[in-house]
Amino acid sequence: MHLGNRHRPPLSPQEAWLSDGRQVLHFRPTRWDRWCQQLEVTVGELLPDQPVPLLKRRLELSREEALKLWSERRKEGWQPTKAQWRPPQAPAKE
Template identity: 65%
Template sequence: MSRRSPRVPLTPKEGWLSDGRQVLRFRPTHGERTYQRLEITSGELLPGEAVSLLKNRREISRDEALKLWGEKRKAGWVPCSPLW
């Protein structure tokens, strides 16, 4: 899973990251070639619960999303399967 793609796709796709307790969902909302936005939803995994606790939702630019993804990966977060 730690294999990195050499290029960033032109059209963003949904992606998930987790540090084992917290989760981030990256979901495209606007996809024009010159203006791309992603919705970032954060949640928390609760022990013994089947459903994650959703904490925050915001929309950011593609560039900001790429920066956030990179920062989280450097901090040890790993891609995961969808959790909600």
């Protein structure tokens, strides 16, 4: 049974994290439909005396831009990592 190319990015949105030991990138799908696929990328800085990274900035990128950023960072030696902070929760509906 052929499972396809395991190095191909997923077709459905997934949350993911990368780190180089000093910084963290959090990729999170924000809009995902047939015509528009965007991800929010949050950049954080790891501080030795803090339990979670200091959030520096947020970017809204197309799927293509996010894949390019992911690929560039992986080539630079960044490694996938576990979640570094919890994403904001949607308000409860009444």
